[in-house]
Amino acid sequence: MKNILLLGGSGFIGAHICEKLVRAGYRVSVATRKAEHAKPVMHLPGLTVLVCNVHDEAALTQAAAGMDAVVNLVAILHGSVAAFSHVHQELPAKIARACRAQSVRHLVHVSALGVNTDQPQALPSHYLRSKALGELALMDVLGLRGAGAAASLGTSLTVLRPSVVFGAGDQFLNVFAALQAHFPVMPLACADALFQPVWVEDVAQAVVQSVRQGLDGVAPLQVFELAGPQVRRLRELVQFAARCAGIGQGRGRPVLGLPLWMGRVQAALLGLLPGAPLMSADNLASMQIPNVATGRVPGLVDLGITPASLETIGPQYLVADPARAGFDGLRQRHR
Numbered sequence: 001m002k003n004i005l006l007l008g009g010s011g012f013i014g015a016h017i018c019e020k021l022v023r024a025g026y027r028v029s030v031a032t033r034k035a036e037h038a039k040p041v042m043h044l045p046g047l048t049v050l051v052c053n054v055h056d057e058a059a060l061t062q063a064a065a066g067m068d069a070v071v072n073l074v075a076i077l078h079g080s081v082a083a084f085s086h087v088h089q090e091l092p093a094k095i096a097r098a099c100r101a102q103s104v105r106h107l108v109h110v111s112a113l114g115v116n117t118d119q120p121q122a123l124p125s126h127y128l129r130s131k132a133l134g135e136l137a138l139m140d141v142l143g144l145r146g147a148g149a150a151a152s153l154g155t156s157l158t159v160l161r162p163s164v165v166f167g168a169g170d171q172f173l174n175v176f177a178a179l180q181a182h183f184p185v186m187p188l189a190c191a192d193a194l195f196q197p198v199w200v201e202d203v204a205q206a207v208v209q210s211v212r213q214g215l216d217g218v219a220p221l222q223v224f225e226l227a228g229p230q231v232r233r234l235r236e237l238v239q240f241a242a243r244c245a246g247i248g249q250g251r252g253r254p255v256l257g258l259p260l261w262m263g264r265v266q267a268a269l270l271g272l273l274p275g276a277p278l279m280s281a282d283n284l285a286s287m288q289i290p291n292v293a294t295g296r297v298p299g300l301v302d303l304g305i306t307p308a309s310l311e312t313i314g315p316q317y318l319v320a321d322p323a324r325a326g327f328d329g330l331r332q333r334h335r
């Protein structure tokens with residue numbers, strides 16, 4: 001039986017991955033900062049919860065001992081430049097060094113669509129820039145970049161770049177549905193920003209496939225863009241969420257497009273509320289580039305996965321009482 005360590009495995013996507021890995025017969029360990037965070041997955045048969053500080057390289061190296069593959073899902077959506085760098089750039093480098101030290105065969109790193117490692121500094125947000133620098137840090141430590149790339153240092157790497165992820169428990173459409181249950185209009189900055197939403201089960205399956213292929217022996221470095229079958233504007237997604245949830249007699253709420261400056265003011269005000277902000281200026285900056293697959297790297301179909309559409313899946317989980325479901329979800333996020 002192969003041993004797989006998940007970092008960030010307690011989160012939204014991680015929980016779906018854990019379930020699939022356990023069902024596929026892997027022995028799964030989830031590293032978490034607090035045992036209670038792993039509640040969504042700790043019931044899974046044979047799954048081990050490992051409480052540790054993943055930023056402590058010694059603890060990380062110990063956690064990686066005996067692992068065949070490691071999956072990194074740790075990320076933040078909001079924070080200072082230093083926090084983004086700490087979590088998205090320094091941590092991947094530590095993970096890669098731990099994998100090398102413990103001769104882990106394969107590392108799967110979940111990044112984000114919109115990341116471009118050719119010109120990281122040209123990316124519009126701290127989130128995207130730090131994600132790009134994190135990918136580069138992994139490649140550097142694993143010897144997968146530059147002149148020596150042909151001679152990988154033993155651990156192969158798959159980088160997965162999903163668009164916005166939807167599905168049961170998401171903090172995207174559920175939250176927009178919840179907001180519209182409370183307000184008669186939906187003021188929205190970047191209303192025409194483009195997304196290619198991808199189903200969480202497809203992303204989880206992509207991780208399982210990447211683990212499987214990595215352990216079978218694949219190219220030392222592979223990058224995949226994970227996107228759904230349709231490109232949608234943010235305003236369309238917001239209205240879709242409300243319609244599915246039956247808000248406004250199933251018509252949803254009018255979306256009031258805000259200019260970017262007003263969106264920044266809105267983000268600043270939201271930032272004053274307790275807990276993680278719903279939307280930050282950095283999130284708005286990320287939306288300045290389309291969150292759409294470039295087609296320049298392989299995608300889900302190359303992993304043998306036919307992506308499900310939002311129109312099929314959305315109505316199954318966007319519940320009739322979105323106010324309760326969405327805000328319960330938000331409270332969980334503020335743990």
Ligand SMILES: NC(=O)c1ccc[n+]([C@@H]2O[C@H](COP(=O)([O-])OP(=O)(O)OC[C@H]3O[C@@H](n4cnc5c(N)ncnc54)[C@H](OP(=O)(O)O)[C@@H]3O)[C@@H](O)[C@H]2O)c1
Binds near residue numbers: 012075
């Ligand atoms: N959800 C999306 O729409 C989406 C879209 C594109 C890319 N992605 C990427 O997919 C990955 C997983 O996303 P997700 O939505 O599942 O995230 P999530 O629900 O927020 O889970 C991330 C996990 O990371 C851990 N974590 C968070 N902050 C940390 C910190 N400062 N130090 C150490 N650990 C920390 C947490 O685990 P513990 O609390 O147990 O320690 C948490 O469960 C991320 O890399 C994200 O950028 C997500």
